[in-house]
Amino acid sequence: MLDRLKRDHLKSARLTSVRRLGIGVAALAIAGTLAGCGLAPATSYVPDAAPGSIRPIEGAVGAEVTVTGRNNTEGLILGKMAVLAATAAGFTVSDLTNVPGSQPTRTLMLQGDANIIWEYTGTAWLSFLGHTEGIPDQDAQWQAVHDEDLQNGLTWGAKAPLNNTYALAVTDETASEYGLSTLSDMAKVPVDQRTYCVEPEFNSRPDGFTPMLAHYGLDRGTPDGVPESNIGLYDVGAIYSATDAGECTFGEVFATDGRIDALGLTVLADDQKFFPAYNVAPVLNTETLEQFPELAGIFEQFSPLLTDEVMRSLNLRVDVDGEDPADVAFDWMAENGFITAAP
Known part of the structure; x- marks a missing residue:
């Protein structure tokens, strides 16, 4: 995660050709970066789509x-x-998706070389806008980032329920055995079973693991809280399988990861609102939105349906079942009637 303009209409005609050149240069630079990393260039494949409930906008x-x-x-x-x-x-x-890293996509938006992106409220607030503390209340966090980003020529659309923040998960069996549904319930688990798999960054963050435990009334490093021997450090990708295998009771996860469903894990609700909000929302170039105000309504049609559960199921189809992201996106949009297959 990581930083921030505005133009008037008199400049827009002259800027169009400059922007197109900028897009080409950016695309070439990104393709070069991907090739240097041994990755394929951005995949621009998308199935042909025709209008459904999303109708053509005038102009x-x-x-x-x-x-x-x-x-x-x-x-x-x-x-x-x-x-x-x-x-x-x-x-x-x-289609300039598949860009490596959050800062390059932010730069594309700030420079006017891209018009639309889905972004996370917490990422923009903490990494791009430089604040040191997130806002756990999802509505307040969206409003704060929306208001501050207007000065950068970016307008945030309505946020989705999807909140891809830090979370802790347990196996479904463990949740049933101890009656676990919230982070407050961690205290129900006997100390010898109160074990954690976390990644090193989360373990050491000033807004991470240790203060999270304290927020929920558990002292790290104490015999009746969470002894140091109960904490294991893992690569983030290994935590899911380690939790599933019983190497720890509680595993650090991201709330929309498809492996949660694939492995039968239960995400514990952050009932005392410790973690910052990371709701996703469409972010539009303000100048583009002023020219086509109906664009906001296009995204408002389907953004409210993007929940953690929906996103987990879609991510699973790609990460576990091996489907193409574009096909997964098309299927979901078509099944909900937003688009249809082009004739």
């Missing part, structure tokens, strides 16, 4: 918009949804 035919997004599973699925939605709305869409 969109012939207008160009660029969608960007990061090169992780969730970023790809959401990015492809945005490409499909903008296509159904009548735009000519440049």
Whole structure:
């Protein structure tokens, strides 16, 4: 995670050609970066889409918009949804998803080289806008980042319920055995079974593991709290299988990871609101939105349906079942009637 303009209408015509050149340069730079890492260039494959409940916007035919997004599973699925939605709305869409890292996508948006991205409220607040503490209340966090980013020429659309923040999970069997559904319930587990698998960063963050335990009334390093011997450090990808295998009772996870469902894990609710909010929302170039205000309504059609549970099921189809993110995005959009298959 990691930083932040505005233009007036008199400049827009002259900036269009500059932006297109910027997009080309950015795309070449990104492709070079990917190739240097041994990865494939950004996959621009998206099934052909036609309007469903998303209808063409007046003036969109012939207008160009660029969608960007990061090169992780969730970023790809959401990015492809945005490409499909903008296509159904009548735009000519440049697909600049699959960008490595959050800072390059932020730069593309700030420089006007991309018009649409799905972004996380906590990422923008803490990494891009430089605040030191997140806001656990999801509505307050969205409002704060929305208001501050306006000065950067970016307008945040309505947030989705999807909140991809830190979380702790247990196996379904453990949840049933001890009656666990919230982080407050950690205290129900006997000390000798109160074991944790966490990644090193979360373990050492000033807003991470140790203060989280204290927030929930458990003292780290004490015999009746969480003894140091009860804490194991793992690579983030190994935590899911380690938790499933019983190497620890509580595993640090991300709330929308598909492996949660694949392994039968139960995510414990952050009932005392310790973790910052990381709701995802469409972020639009303000100038583009002023020209096509109906764009906000396009995303408002499907953003409210993007919950943690929905995103986990979609991520699972890619990470576990091996499906293409674009196909997964298309299927979900079509099943919900937002788009149809092009004739």
